[in-house]
Amino acid sequence: MKLQRMNRRALTLGALAVSGALALTACGSDDTGSNGGDGATNTAQAGNIDCGDAKGQLLADGSSAQKNAIDAWVKQFTAQCNGVQINYKGGGSGAGITAFTQGQVAFAGSDSALDSEEIAASKEVCSGGQGIDLPMVGGPIAVSYNVPGVDNLVLDAPTLAKIFDSKIKKWNDSAIAKLNPDAKLPDLAIQPFHRSDESGTTDNFTKYLIATTPGNWKYEGGKAWQAEGGQAASGSSGVAQQVSQTSGAIGYMELSYAEGMAVVAIDTGASEPVKASTDGATKAIADAEIVGTGKDLALDINYKTKADGAYPITLVTYEIVCDKGNKADTLPATKAFLNYIASEDGQGLLADAGYAPIPDDIIAKVRTTIEGLS
Incomplete structure (x- = not known):
């Protein structure tokens, strides 16, 4: 329901x-x-x-x-x-x-x-x-980036998957340019950062990719990062630090770690791309389904949500x-x-x-x- x-x-x-x-x-x-x-x-x-x-x-x-x-x-x-x-x-x-x-x-x-x-x-x-x-x-998992001269960036699930799977290697790639026609994208190497430690953040981030673009993310998922390439950092604080100090970097982290950093708006198919926010996470959770039986209230988050304002890369504790x-x-x-x-x-x-x-x-x-x- x-x-x-x-x-x-x-x-x-x-x-x-x-x-x-x-x-x-x-x-x-x-x-x-x-x-x-x-x-x-x-x-x-x-x-x-x-x-x-x-x-x-x-x-x-x-x-x-x-x-x-x-x-x-x-x-x-x-x-x-x-x-x-x-x-x-x-x-x-x-x-x-x-x-x-x-x-x-x-x-x-x-x-x-x-x-x-x-x-x-x-x-x-x-x-x-x-x-x-x-x-x-x-809470929402933000995707933060460090691209000089680009203050607003829109990405969708297929493009994110290709970036973190090292299939898209430059910020001026045609797939990124198509989503950002007004941005001045530099000919700059993409530096994707992921968690080095086993992490529920990784688990939920990859669940989103598996659910929304399985053809571009063919890994099983879980707390340990599985894709090849990219660079690893320990903890969300480590990922945030590396993204903030590395030109061309992009990484995923809890929203509070992205404070003061540029954050990707996700094109979910809703009327407008959605940036990570607590309100957006709550709206995504509202589009979830209770899959537990009896008194169990385990949720199945709808990572494919197209509800206006709903931010899909969200976890529940x-x-x-x-x-x-x-x-x-x-x-x-x-x-x-x-x-x-x-x-x-x-x-x-x-x-x-x-x-x-x-x-x-x-x-x-x-x-x-x-x-x-x-």
Whole structure:
């Protein structure tokens, strides 16, 4: 089923101004950069948090993609619910899922939904139930470039694929010129940069290429970069640094790392090319399909979206929790915290902090599911 576009006004009510740009980074060995901030306390917002019977220590681990958002949420939540301590390690999606299936944490964060083997493993620790995916944070992956004299650049999926597969080698190539008839494209070598480390950013970027132009991107995809050629850099910060200092460079990174850099507008077939933005990412998520069964809310992002303003190269981070069989000593705090971060106030801080709020239709289902956790 197609999900409706979110109501931006509703999600921005009670928004928290967070100091600094919070970096949405990918799972695994992704870094969170130096732009993070945990935000200033907002008394009115904190007062809206329902602590319920929450108490004690809550351990969690997983995607570094949401680490800065979690930190800001924890600050608000624990300011109101001072009987609770929350420790989110942010050691990567893989580490988080492993810790969850081994019963070491109350919930985990992952920018990929649980696969069948992980669901089977979760049943060992979720007595009478299983692990489920709750989409909670979204964000755009920007494609940044460094081409002297070119302030605006439009690319489409086939052209991007050929650039990153070293099939298009010069910035004045006819395929790029056709998309940018008014640009003065130089006779300059293209220097494509990709991640050297295994990365959810790479996984989602290549999923976009596989979905939209399979004839030009014939790799299986995954967290490890597979195409030949190009140059590698560690972490999104490394890619951003190389692109910013290398004439002719282009690379993919989370939006916050592209601050102050030129960003590609993607020709999706919509009425206008779309640049990376939190609003555009939310619109793309709204065009996703729920593919999880039962209480699982795993999403299939429509990378082929042509919705106006929807930015297609987008990732979603899930909170993974037992639908049944949660530990009695952590269940109240888990439900209270998840209820807060899925609330209008919790989601409201994301848009101004470099993250994409989850659309209304989806987050409403998340809230209902959290209420039924046992």
